[in-house]
Amino acid sequence: MSKQNRGRLIVIEGLDRSGKSTQCQLLVDKLISQHEKAELFKFPDRTTAIGKKIDDYLKESVQLNDQVIHLLFSANRWETIQYIYEQINKGVTCILDRYAFSGIAFSAAKGLDWEWCKSPDRGLPRPDLVIFLNVDPRIAATRGQYGEERYEKIEMQEKVLKNFQRLQKEFREEGLEFITLDASSSLEDVHSQIVDLVSNVNIHETLDVL
Structure with missing residues (x-):
C-alpha cells in the first residue's frame, strides 16, 4: 500500500491526568468530521482477559511482581497490534492513547532495568508521530479523580516524567x-x-518497527 493510502499511526502520551484521553477523543472526532477514517485505541485495553488483570492491578485489587505486570502491559499491546495493522492498511488513522513508551517510563520508574523494559515491545510498529503532553505532576495531582489508581502519586509521576524526557531524546536520535x-x-x-x-506529519510508505 502506498503511503498516500495507508492510515497514520499516532500516539499520544502523557502523565496521569494530563488530559491525554480527552485529547485523543477530540482528535478522533476532528478527523472523522473531516471525513477521514479514524479509530481510537486505549492502552491498557481493559476489555481483554489480560487487560482485566491489569485493571485489577492498577486498582490495587491484586499484587503482581513488577516484571510480571510489565510483561502483561506489553502482551496487552501485542494482542491488539494485528488489528491495528489491518486498519492502517485500510486507510484508517489509528490514535493510540498510550503505547510502549508508557510501559518503559512507568516500569523504569519502579527501578527496573531500562533496556529490559524496552525489550518486550521491540517489533511493535513504530508510530508516525508521538505527542507527549507535558504537565507539572503537582498540577496533575489537583485534577479530578487523581489518586484512584496505583501510579497516581506525585513522586512516581515525577520519575515517569524524567523517563519520558529520556525516551524522547533516545527515540528522536x-x-x-x-x-x-x-x-x-x-x-x-x-x-x-x-x-x-x-x-502535517510525514509518513513513510510502510511502518517501521520499534
Whole structure:
C-alpha cells in the first residue's frame, strides 16, 4: 500500500491526568468530521482477559511482581497490534492513547532495568508521530479523580516524567518524530496544536518497527 493510502499511526502520551484521553477523543472526532477514517485505541485495553488483570492491578485489587505486570502491559499491546495493522492498511488513522513508551517510563520508574523494559515491545510498529503532553505532576495531582489508581502519586509521576524526557531524546536520535506539548494550556489550544501536528506529519510508505 502506498503511503498516500495507508492510515497514520499516532500516539499520544502523557502523565496521569494530563488530559491525554480527552485529547485523543477530540482528535478522533476532528478527523472523522473531516471525513477521514479514524479509530481510537486505549492502552491498557481493559476489555481483554489480560487487560482485566491489569485493571485489577492498577486498582490495587491484586499484587503482581513488577516484571510480571510489565510483561502483561506489553502482551496487552501485542494482542491488539494485528488489528491495528489491518486498519492502517485500510486507510484508517489509528490514535493510540498510550503505547510502549508508557510501559518503559512507568516500569523504569519502579527501578527496573531500562533496556529490559524496552525489550518486550521491540517489533511493535513504530508510530508516525508521538505527542507527549507535558504537565507539572503537582498540577496533575489537583485534577479530578487523581489518586484512584496505583501510579497516581506525585513522586512516581515525577520519575515517569524524567523517563519520558529520556525516551524522547533516545527515540528522536533514532529518527522518530516525538514532540512535547505544554498540556497546561487551554483544552482548545492543545487540541489545535495536536491537529496541526497530525495534519502535517510525514509518513513513510510502510511502518517501521520499534
